[in-house]
Amino acid sequence: MGLQYEDIGRRLKAFRLASGLSADEIAQRIGISRTALYRFEKGELAKIETLEKLSELLDVSMPTLLGVGMEYMPSAVSYFERTRQLEEKADQIIVLAGPISFLLASDQFEVALEQVLRESVPDDAPRRDRTLADVDAIMEILHARKQTYKRRRPSIVNLMSSVQIEKFLTNGLIGRRPLTESKRAKRLEIARQEIEHFATLIEENSMGVQIGVVCDTLPHNGFQIFRENGKRTITISPFRLGEDPNIRVGVAMATSAPEAIALHENIVNEAWRTALKGEAAAKYLRNLLDQHKAETSAVPAPRRRARAG
Structure with missing residues (x-):
């Protein structure tokens, strides 16, 4: 056109x-x-x-000015594949996407994720069979992303939202509601293990991994900035993994427009300035875990009906 x-x-x-x-x-x-x-x-x-x-x-x-240069991706498959391509060459990745970053998540999270993504597709969703087939493609791409990260180890700056972390701990790793009590308990435990994993990552202070817990408001749509030899690209996406996953609805975008990069870097810089980091961030996450464990244990067990006899 x-x-x-x-x-x-x-x-x-x-x-x-x-x-x-x-x-x-x-x-x-x-x-x-x-x-x-x-x-x-x-x-x-x-x-x-x-x-x-x-x-x-x-x-x-x-x-x-010309209205060109923005790449639009209406499919979660194309977005995650495009992300994989950018990660394959990036020297640094800045992540603001949901309560956790997939690249830094545990291997157990990846194992549980496929079932959660399938659950997130409603029974009456349009083109449901196609979307379920997309889950296979997405998981293959995500696995390749994780392997590439483990091999290359680019620098990562990961901003986590305290509000989304609390929701994640409260709701668990779920794709749909309601769940059976036993399944919900398992998904809550997966969420706790994942936040425990991130607290440990922060405490280990690994080279090339910087994690900040942001207690202020963050954009609902996640974004990532990829830096490669002076070149910068940003992706902005409504597609989510983890708590309240979305692989069906929305349009992701990618651009190297300087003002788009600068505006989002300003968001990152301000969020990082006020974020909890290091020991303070790890302590915050562990306090949240203790709080949720205490609340869970305080809930009375269902009363059993007395046996007749």
């Missing part, structure tokens, strides 16, 4: 208004008339050299 010049003009006007510069100032700085600038904003074709000057002046990348 060709470029939509009217849409380019609308984006140009929006960025001009946001810049705080007048039309006269912008026109003068890039060597065109104000009338020409207004024509561009109405959708007339501009030379690529002029658009490049406007892009630099307004501090917006050419891909964003």
